[in-house]
Amino acid sequence: MEPVHPEFRPDPGLSRAEMESLQRQIASEAVFEDADEHLPESPVVVGVDQAFPDERAVSAIVAMHEGEVIERASAVTDLSIPYIPGLLSFREGESILAAFETLECEPDLALFDGSGRIHFRQAGLATHMGVTLDLPSVGVAKSLLCGRLSNPPEEPFSEGTRVPILADGRVEVEEGTVLGYAVQTRQYDGGSRYINPLYVSPGHRVGAETAASLAQAHCASYKLPEPIRLADSYAGELADEARQ
DNA sequence: GCGACAG
DNA sequence: ATCTTGTCGC
Numbered sequence A: 001m002e003p004v005h006p007e008f009r010p011d012p013g014l015s016r017a018e019m020e021s022l023q024r025q026i027a028s029e030a031v032f033e034d035a036d037e038h039l040p041e042s043p044v045v046v047g048v049d050q051a052f053p054d055e056r057a058v059s060a061i062v063a064m065h066e067g068e069v070i071e072r073a074s075a076v077t078d079l080s081i082p083y084i085p086g087l088l089s090f091r092e093g094e095s096i097l098a099a100f101e102t103l104e105c106e107p108d109l110a111l112f113d114g115s116g117r118i119h120f121r122q123a124g125l126a127t128h129m130g131v132t133l134d135l136p137s138v139g140v141a142k143s144l145l146c147g148r149l150s151n152p153p154e155e156p157f158s159e160g161t162r163v164p165i166l167a168d169g170r171v172e173v174e175e176g177t178v179l180g181y182a183v184q185t186r187q188y189d190g191g192s193r194y195i196n197p198l199y200v201s202p203g204h205r206v207g208a209e210t211a212a213s214l215a216q217a218h219c220a221s222y223k224l225p226e227p228i229r230l231a232d233s234y235a236g237e238l239a240d241e242a243r244q
Numbered sequence B: 001g002c003g004a005c006a007g
Numbered sequence C: 001a002t003c004t005t006g007t008c009g010c
Helices: A016-029 A088-102 A125-133 A208-217 A226-243
Strands: A044-051 A056-065 A068-078 A109-113 A137-141 A162-166 A178-183 A198-204
Touching (some): A016 A125, A044 A088, A056 A226, A068 A088, A068 A226, A088 A125, A109 A208, A125 A137
Parallel strands (some): A044 A109
Antiparallel strands (some): A044 A056, A056 A068, A137 A198, A162 A178, A178 A198
């Protein structure tokens, strides 16, 4: 699929100020609530993840429908900027969009490895990609970029726990706005080890509660939603090949 | 100056 | 994220 808003393509050649300005524009176009048209009964869901062999970015997309993998797509690009917290989508976005351009099926929803609305300018990777493609999207991060937990219960959180993530002073939105949820998708029973929660937020055309529900609904036996987990291992395979 | 920060 | 050995627990 092609970008519906090519003007939002993440050009790594922009200055930092220009990138941040574009993010504010993207955030204003983003819809952080459920779309009027609900998702189909059995949606095609894609998981997106990256790996970085040497100085290149490998983006992998795994498309699933009713629990089955129906397509895999990928792309490799050279990296032009370093990792800068808050500007991740400008480092990885080019290869992600290139991979989407080779995807033949029409996804109804995309799950990204990284933040969506949980971002300084409310325009994390999942939001940037979702708005650019005009595709409903959800951000699934393994650590918290900004914001704070609201009234967290005692740790470790038990499986199924959801804790609201509220905007703090670092986020360009009214303080206390619900940006997403910490979601404990899996947890060990007793024992000495415990699993950290996921930080789930709306990318585009999805509300915070729905984003959390979608992330949970797509988990199989592991902490990460299955489409993302499969995209992660696929990206890893491709990266291994690229290194040789 | 200090703190803090997805992948 | 990536680079890496060992170690814990089921």
